[in-house]
Amino acid sequence: MKHTPGQRCREESIRAESAGRKGRIALWKIAVPVIIVLFLLHCRAWHLEEAWLLRTAFSTGSYRSLNAVVASVLFVIGMGGRMLYVYFCCGRDEKKGVRRLGRNMLYGLFWGAGLSALCTNVVVVSLFWLNACFTSADKTCDYRIIAAKVHDRRPKSRFSRYSASWLLNTFSYGELFVEGDRYTCVNVSPRMARQFEGSERVYLKIDLADGWLGWGVVKGIHPVATVYSQPQDEIRYSAGAQARVAAGSSGQAKKKHTFLYTWQDIHIFAKLRGINLSDTAHVSVNRYVDASRDMPLWEIDVRDSVQPDKVKVILVHGETGEVVMDSYE
Known part of the structure; x- marks a missing residue:
């Protein structure tokens, strides 16, 4: 049976393509190991x-x-x-x-x-x-x-989970x-x-x-x-400091203390220590001038929720922000 020139060319191209495929490695033989290795690296x-x-x-x-x-x-x-x-x-x-x-x-x-x-x-x-x-x-x-x-x-939503x-x-x-x-x-x-x-x-x-x-x-x-230099309007003194000021035994001029460590700094300090200041049932904050130490102090009292009689007292220096005391009373 004779073949037309077009059929011969088609047969020759098919033979050439099949011969080329025989001498070439199949793509999936390379792709599958590469994908497995990449998946393992992804998991690692x-x-x-x-x-x-x-x-x-x-x-x-x-x-x-x-x-x-x-x-x-x-x-x-x-x-x-x-x-x-x-x-x-x-x-x-x-x-x-x-x-x-x-x-x-x-x-x-x-x-x-x-x-x-x-x-x-x-x-x-x-x-x-x-x-x-x-x-x-x-x-x-x-x-x-x-x-x-x-x-x-x-x-966030129910459908995104799936x-x-x-x-x-x-x-x-x-x-x-x-x-x-x-x-x-x-x-x-x-x-x-x-x-x-x-x-x-x-x-x-x-x-x-x-x-x-x-x-x-x-x-x-x-x-x-x-610490920011923001003077407070009023300072509450302790009982000892009030007695000393009332007696006026000292002839020297009274030293003026300024709370450079502001309320916002105390709020940040409490947040860093995991203290919730909004929990007023267990946490209280006061500030005063301690006459015996001659320094302004912030006092943070944290009452134990399990043992109500146990209170943790944290004293923070009102000018430098240094923790003066951190213990239970």
């Missing part, structure tokens, strides 16, 4: 990402912007790699070009999305690790808190926007971020080192309540 970096984030400070940008950049780059690599593979390794047919282009672009979208989902946290953890590999000497810097923000990424969000590493964290030396954003736990929401007069002493990629490696955070 699941908790490491949160641990590394909470010890990192950013000079520009934030964790969300870093994630967005890494995910975008991985998506371009995944889609571009698929298109390059099709261009160089697959045969070209002008008649089927448009259909193949649309199908391969769809495959490229899948590859890009899969690479972003599996490798974003792996790349972010690798960047944090590289940043901490080569650091400068440890130093302690003072920063003032400008604002605090909590990123609570837990499911979404695919559990496949992603959506842990909650907090950000402290600070003003000071070089760094502008410090990542902390949600609990610490909630403590400083609405606080504008708190300084942080942060032990950190400058990392290789320009991010700070945080070693420790120590909140410090600041």
Whole structure:
């Protein structure tokens, strides 16, 4: 049976394509092991990402912007790699070009999305690790808190619990926007971020080192309540001080005490120690001048809810903010 020239050309192209496939490794034999390895790395970096984030400070940008950049780059690599593979390794047919282009672009979208989902946290953890590999000497810097923000990424609604969000590493964290030396954003736990929401007069002493990629490696955070020169209108004296003033036994002029440590500073001090000042049934705050010590004092009495007779007394110096006494009575 004789073949037309068109049929011969078609048969030759089919033979050439089948011969090429026999000499080439199937794509799934490469893709499946790679996907398994990437999935295992994704699981390994699941908790490491949160641990590394909470010890990192950013000079520009934030964790969300870093994630967005890494995910975008991985998506371009995944889609571009698929298109390059099709261009160089697959045969070209002008008649089927448009259909193949649309199908391969769809495959490229899948590859890009899969690479972003599996490798974003792996790349972010690798960047944090590289940043901490080569650091400068440890130093302690003072920063003032400008604002605090909590990123609570837990499911909020009933339907979101049944979404695919559990496949992603959506842990909650907090950000402290600070003003000071070089760094502008410090990542902390949600609990610490909630403590400083609405606080504008708190300084942080942060032990950190400058990392290789320009991010700070945080070693420790120590909140410090600041003191502002805001004189109070009236000062309540203790009984001993009133007796001394009434007797007038001393010929020297009376020393004037000013409470530089204000009520707002006491509120911050109590918040850092986990004392709820709104619980007036168990907590009371007074201020007075102690004649025996000749110093202005803030007194915070915390009554034990289990043992009502047991009271914890905290005395704070009204000018320096130093804790004079912290004991039970």
